[in-house]
Amino acid sequence: NAGVTQTPxxxxxxxGQSMTLLCAQDMNHEYMYWYxxxxxxxxxxxxxxxxxxTTAKGEVPDGYNVSRLKKQNFLLGLESAAPSQTSVYFxxxxxxxxxxxxxxxxxxxxxxxx
Amino acid sequence: AQTVTQSQPEMSVQExxxxxxSCTYDTSESDYYLFWYKQPPSRQMILVIRQExxxxxxxxxxxxxxxxxxxxxxxxxxxxxxxxxxxxMYFCAYRSLRRSGGGAxxxxxxxxxxxxxxx
Numbered sequence: 202n203a204g205v206t207q208t209p210x211x212x213x214x215x216x217g218q219s220m221t222l223l224c225a226q227d228m229n230h231e232y233m234y235w236y237x238x239x240x241x242x243x244x245x246x247x248x249x250x251x252x253x254x255t256t257a258k259g260e261v262p263d264g265y266n267v268s269r270l271k272k273q274n275f276l277l278g279l280e281s282a283a284p285s286q287t288s289v290y291f292x293x294x295x296x297x298x299x300x301x302x303x304x305x306x307x308x309x310x311x312x313x314x315x
Numbered sequence: 316a317q318t319v320t321q322s323q324p325e326m327s328v329q330e331x332x333x334x335x336x337s338c339t340y341d342t343s344e345s346d347y348y349l350f351w352y353k354q355p356p357s358r359q360m361i362l363v364i365r366q367e368x369x370x371x372x373x374x375x376x377x378x379x380x381x382x383x384x385x386x387x388x389x390x391x392x393x394x395x396x397x398x399x400x401x402x403x404m405y406f407c408a409y410r411s412l413r414r415s416g417g418g419a420x421x422x423x424x425x426x427x428x429x430x431x432x433x434x
Binding site (some may be wrong): 234236241242243244245246249259260287289291292300301303304306310 | 319346347348357358359362365367369398404408410411412420421422423425426427
């Protein structure tokens, strides 16, 4: 039982390049989330999904797209990376949308955009 | 929009002593949860403790306890008998149900407090 895993762990991009971050969970959770963490800041919600085939915008969605084609996977895409997207990205999942449902976090992906 | 404020960027405590980390929040919701997460240098986010707004009794998990003052919108974390392994960033977080229905929002985090443990 690996919990929440993220691929890759580190990545360096040039401005304008595109990439996809993969989040996978093996807990059969319905809800999945993408957050970003910038220096001196807490995590901020980018997008989330309440089930397979669904996505919704969070607090800071601009410049990102997401897809949830399979229940266990949640992909975060950057179509044209910008230096402002340099950050650490965290994926999380929870069993459902109840307040009591704990969010479990992945180990994070450090992305640098030059 | 909900906001979470942690006014202490950094705190330092002697090993075996007690330290309290502060958190205030702003919300108009009546039902919500509050959390403290620990982030060590490994970056892994670890849930330390959580509190439901409807419960008057303060949550406790071993050496970690909270002081929840709902009227004051305050949610502080007390760490007793501090240990070297407690050194980390600590984030206060909030979660409520979406006003549009359909379940809970994602977490709203404060900026964090860097806790240093002096041996």
